[in-house]
Amino acid sequence: MALEVRGIEAGYGDSRVLFGVDLDVPPGRTVGLLGRNGMGKTTLVRAIMGLLPARAGSVRFRGRTLDRAPAHRRARAGIGLVPEGRRIFPNLSARENLIAAARPGPWGLARVFELFPRLAERRDAPGNRLSGGEQQMLAIGRALMTNPELLILDEATEGLAPAVRADIRHCLQRLRAAGHSLLVIDGDVEAMLGLCDDLVILETGRVVWHGRAEALAADRTPLVRHLGV
Numbered sequence: 001m002a003l004e005v006r007g008i009e010a011g012y013g014d015s016r017v018l019f020g021v022d023l024d025v026p027p028g029r030t031v032g033l034l035g036r037n038g039m040g041k042t043t044l045v046r047a048i049m050g051l052l053p054a055r056a057g058s059v060r061f062r063g064r065t066l067d068r069a070p071a072h073r074r075a076r077a078g079i080g081l082v083p084e085g086r087r088i089f090p091n092l093s094a095r096e097n098l099i100a101a102a103r104p105g106p107w108g109l110a111r112v113f114e115l116f117p118r119l120a121e122r123r124d125a126p127g128n129r130l131s132g133g134e135q136q137m138l139a140i141g142r143a144l145m146t147n148p149e150l151l152i153l154d155e156a157t158e159g160l161a162p163a164v165r166a167d168i169r170h171c172l173q174r175l176r177a178a179g180h181s182l183l184v185i186d187g188d189v190e191a192m193l194g195l196c197d198d199l200v201i202l203e204t205g206r207v208v209w210h211g212r213a214e215a216l217a218a219d220r221t222p223l224v225r226h227l228g229v
């Protein structure tokens, strides 16, 4: 298993958000996390990355436990995060943003620019001069530059124009086809049904459904029940 999450409990102060979440990302598969706003998706990502301490449960990655590893060690272990809100360096150029993240492996500048030709054109523009879509591409490119074994994308298309969303999803399809392991959060259920192998639905911090995307496409009852779509 690439990522194995078992019984994760986490929250903020006195408020509990996750109540024993299990989640698997097998190697080479794309797993999608669905759930209405506030159900705990970002909190789960933060617990996986070690950005928020888990109160119980375990996170194993490629067979090794990460429970005591701080965030930077989890990243080094091969988990790349494209966080909600992108967090690129505003004063560095697109190219410098990418280089700052680089670690040895097949992904380098040339390959990121091949995936996102628009970034190649904008390579010298400072981060804060890039459009929302370009910044999102940069955030994904930066995560790829770390040559992760698993890439986690939290709302990678939120707030973008439909054509830009489609562009970014197409790139995720390419990463999936190339055999990358992906954990994706995206509020667009139809897009997730098309992109993901497996889906997990979170409701108030618990997994209420998990299975193959085709199964959910064939019987949408859980989508109606838990997402109201």
Ligand SMILES: Nc1ncnc2c1ncn2[C@@H]1O[C@H](COP(=O)(O)OP(=O)(O)OP(=O)(O)O)[C@@H](O)[C@H]1O
Pocket: 012, 015, 017, 035, 036, 037, 038, 039, 040, 041, 042, 043, 044
């Ligand atoms: N820093 C924080 N401090 C306190 N409560 C928080 C914090 N971040 C999130 N929460 C609360 O935790 C719960 C889960 O939030 P989370 O962001 O994980 O949900 P989500 O499923 O990712 O939703 P969204 O799609 O809105 O991001 C919500 O009730 C939210 O208000």
